[in-house]
Amino acid sequence: MVETIVNILFSGIFHASVLFLVAAGLQLVFGVQKIFNLACGSFYALGAYLGIVFVKYFLSVGGPPVLAILPLLAAGFVLAIIGPIIERGLLRFVYDRDVHFQLLLTFALLLMIEDIIKLIWGTYPLSTQGVYLAFGILDIFGASIPVYNLIVIVASIVIAGIMAHILSNTRFGRIIRATSDNNEMAQALGININNIYVKVFTLGTVLGTIGGALVIPSTAAMSEMAVDLIVLAFAVVVIGGLGSMKGAFVGALLVGILKSVSFAVYPELEMLLIYIIVIVVLVFKPQGLFGTAT
Amino acid sequence: MEKNRREFLKTAGVGVLGAGAAALLGSQKAFAAPAKGVPKGPVKIGIMGFQAGVAAVPGIAGIRAAQIWADQINKAGGILGRKVKLKIEEESKAKDTVEKFKKLTIKEKCDVVSGILSTGNGQAVGKEAEKIKQLWLSWDGTTQKGLIETQPKAFYGFRSVDNELEAVAGAITTAKVFPNIKKVAGIGNDYSYGRNCWAAYKRVLSMYNPGVRFEEGIFTKLGETDFSAAIDALAAKKPDLIMSSFWSGDTSIILKQAAGKRLFQKVKGCFTTGGGVHDTLKKEFTPEGLILGYNSLYFRWTDNWPLLNEFTKIYHQKHNAYPVYECCHAYFTLQAYKAAVEKCYGLTGQWPTKEQVVEALRGINVPSLSGYRGYRQDNKQECCFFMGLTTHKNSYDFVTIDPVYILPSAMIQKPEGYTFDQWATAWEKKVKG
Numbered sequence: 029m030v031e032t033i034v035n036i037l038f039s040g041i042f043h044a045s046v047l048f049l050v051a052a053g054l055q056l057v058f059g060v061q062k063i064f065n066l067a068c069g070s071f072y073a074l075g076a077y078l079g080i081v082f083v084k085y086f087l088s089v090g091g092p093p094v095l096a097i098l099p100l101l102a103a104g105f106v107l108a109i110i111g112p113i114i115e116r117g118l119l120r121f122v123y124d125r126d127v128h129f130q131l132l133l134t135f136a137l138l139l140m141i142e143d144i145i146k147l148i149w150g151t152y153p154l155s156t157q158g159v160y161l162a163f164g165i166l167d168i169f170g171a172s173i174p175v176y177n178l179i180v181i182v183a184s185i186v187i188a189g190i191m192a193h194i195l196s197n198t199r200f201g202r203i204i205r206a207t208s209d210n211n212e213m214a215q216a217l218g219i220n221i222n223n224i225y226v227k228v229f230t231l232g233t234v235l236g237t238i239g240g241a242l243v244i245p246s247t248a249a250m251s252e253m254a255v256d257l258i259v260l261a262f263a264v265v266v267i268g269g270l271g272s273m274k275g276a277f278v279g280a281l282l283v284g285i286l287k288s289v290s291f292a293v294y295p296e297l298e299m300l301l302i303y304i305i306v307i308v309v310l311v312f313k314p315q316g317l318f319g320t321a322t
Numbered sequence: 323m324e325k326n327r328r329e330f331l332k333t334a335g336v337g338v339l340g341a342g343a344a345a346l347l348g349s350q351k352a353f354a355a356p357a358k359g360v361p362k363g364p365v366k367i368g369i370m371g372f373q374a375g376v377a378a379v380p381g382i383a384g385i386r387a388a389q390i391w392a393d394q395i396n397k398a399g400g401i402l403g404r405k406v407k408l409k410i411e412e413e414s415k416a417k418d419t420v421e422k423f424k425k426l427t428i429k430e431k432c433d434v435v436s437g438i439l440s441t442g443n444g445q446a447v448g449k450e451a452e453k454i455k456q457l458w459l460s461w462d463g464t465t466q467k468g469l470i471e472t473q474p475k476a477f478y479g480f481r482s483v484d485n486e487l488e489a490v491a492g493a494i495t496t497a498k499v500f501p502n503i504k505k506v507a508g509i510g511n512d513y514s515y516g517r518n519c520w521a522a523y524k525r526v527l528s529m530y531n532p533g534v535r536f537e538e539g540i541f542t543k544l545g546e547t548d549f550s551a552a553i554d555a556l557a558a559k560k561p562d563l564i565m566s567s568f569w570s571g572d573t574s575i576i577l578k579q580a581a582g583k584r585l586f587q588k589v590k591g592c593f594t595t596g597g598g599v600h601d602t603l604k605k606e607f608t609p610e611g612l613i614l615g616y617n618s619l620y621f622r623w624t625d626n627w628p629l630l631n632e633f634t635k636i637y638h639q640k641h642n643a644y645p646v647y648e649c650c651h652a653y654f655t656l657q658a659y660k661a662a663v664e665k666c667y668g669l670t671g672q673w674p675t676k677e678q679v680v681e682a683l684r685g686i687n688v689p690s691l692s693g694y695r696g697y698r699q700d701n702k703q704e705c706c707f708f709m710g711l712t713t714h715k716n717s718y719d720f721v722t723i724d725p726v727y728i729l730p731s732a733m734i735q736k737p738e739g740y741t742f743d744q745w746a747t748a749w750e751k752k753v754k755g
Binding site: 032035036038039040042043046146150151152153155157158160161165171172173174176177243246247248250251252253256287288290291292295296298299 | 373374375376378379382538540541542543545546547548550551552553554555557558570571574575578579581582583584599602604606607643719
């Protein structure tokens with residue numbers, strides 16, 4: 029019994045960790061730029077694919093598997109380059125447009141990136157070798173937990189902590205919050221809004237790409253992984269509250285653990301339970317658990 | 323039949339290797355003028371397979387096989403001197419797929435369409451084929467609804483083997499290899515294939531192991547990338563064996579994540595269809611001793627079937643990969659079409675009509691990548707199913723199987739005119755003696 033509970037708990041938290049990174053990027057961009065970026069799932073997929081490339085190279089030049097986390101993080105950070113390109117090249121044209129245009133644009137972006145992935149890496153599932161199990165397996169109360177899963181959980185918590193610190197205690201964070209509250213006022217106070225938008229979007233992109241890169245040793249990259257993830261990320265932001273980082277954290281945890289519990293209790297309820305909660309939140313607390321009412 | 327089933331389970335080979343196998347590859351003759359009575363211009367063959375999404379793995383493999391086949395045939399002089407020209411269209415949703423099927427027939431004037439992997443699409447294309455009188459040779463798309471055949475009287479449509487065959491083959495292999503298991507849990511994709519396979523597996527395994535108990539099946543969406551929770555749920559049931567009908571990237575993902583939880587150190591496994599992504603099943607996370615099914619093509623089946631050896635070599639050279647079952651389905655349908663056309667020509671001295679080709683295809687047997695394969699009189703494919711136990715004893719970084727059990731569809735597919743239930747009931751009676 030204890031073994032089962034420990035397994036369920038760790039599986040749920042592991043799933044939540046990855047979901048949190050993607051949802052946090054989504055929240056950050058929405059909070060400041062008021063754009064619901066459906067392409068965040070594509071950043072996750074790009075992170076996964078580039079992570080595989082970096083890890084393969086790292087291992088091929090004799091890098092030890094236990095340090096593979098470094099090329100994975102590097103892949104996530106290198107992809108920061110696409111943030112400014114997409115923000116300046118596309119998004120800035122739709123800030124004042126209807127939300128439908130924004131959704132269509134980011135959805136088109138998602139499909140385009142999916143095709144680019146197929147063009148570069150094909151449609152065959154790809155994965156890293158020799159990394160996931162290189163860290164060993166921990167036995168806790170009879171449950172076997174891959175150490176790599178714990179690394180992802182810790183990495184996610186550290187990133188959440190860094191994000192919280194940046195947003196609460198730094199000048200950049202205060203500017204982000206000010207811009208999020210009232211961008212016209214922020215602009216009137218001399219803040220370069222365009223510059224903030226580029227930085228925030230890039231930060232949101234990197235959260236997604238790091239999420240994808242970190243998770244890849246435990247799974248396989250498939251071209252359609254972006255679409256699958258965005259559906260769950262959507263549930264996370266609705267439950268947590270659109271634009272709230274705390275909401276992303278709690279929402280991801282809730283969705284991750286709920287998924288894990290439902291599998292153990294009654295698998296047929298897996299998605300049903302999550303969406304029952306989404307509906308309940310939408311009906312009784314439409315701003316989400318931590319969102320602010322408008 | 324009973325005797326044969328027992329026999330083939332003991333056999334690691336199938337006696338389909340006839341004389342003159344080298345001749346199967348055809349001579350390398352220059353492209354000649356069409357034979358007398360044969361129209362000029364190329365034979366247009368429509369090819370349809372998934373090129374995107376989860377099903378792109380087998381879809382693209384099938385398309386590649388069709389291209390290799392066309393190159394080989396054209397090098398050898400085409401079909402009765404006519405060059406083969408492939409017109410490739412993407413399989414997608416049923417409505418779009420039917421439109422593309424019509425386009426290949428009406429606009430491109432294809433002589434035949436070979437392809438389709440999805441059963442949902444198969445049902446729609448099957449109906450359309452009868453309506454517009456187009457010859458359709460399915461690769462993997464059945465026209466079943468659940469375990470029931472919806473188009474038993476098809477004329478122009480030649481269907482794949484039934485969906486549940488991998489599961490039937492898996493159940494027989496389980497009974498043979500792990501006769502003492504008491505409790506089985508199952509996981510599959512959450513759509514008709516996953517659920518039908520689980521139902522068929524339970525039914526057949528129960529015949530040979532009446533005491534076995536089955537847990538509630540777990541079904542995950544196609545394209546899932548995190549099975550941690552599902553693995554925990556499976557482990558919590560404490561089964562002796564886990565059956566899975568995963569056929570795409572999900573096979574390697576669940577095996578990798580299961581290795582992280584030491585699942586298959588405690589439990590036996592039967593992956594009925596995972597051989598479709600065999601080279602992703604790396605040794606580091608795929609244990610030895612799991613039952614693994616390759617459907618209709620196992621690239622290391624034998625060194626004595628030149629068609630397979632040559633094809634595997636070309637496929638690997640071109641795509642840096644080893645062929646999977648969809649290659650065999652595609653290759654077989656095209657081989658069958660060519661043989662049917664040539665058979666008709668041998669009788670009439672004329673290029674045949676589609677209706678004549680249909681008649682010639684019924685009961686045909688041609689050499690394909692997995693030995694001789696054919697069509698039944700009810701337009702249904704026949705092939706061998708390759709099952710075995712995973713082993714690390716090879717030069718690859720992924721598992722292969724040893725021993726290899728070969729189960730011909732003639733023995734594990736419901737006969738013409740029977741539902742799965744009727745057939746299984748008759749089989750049960752026979753097993754009980």
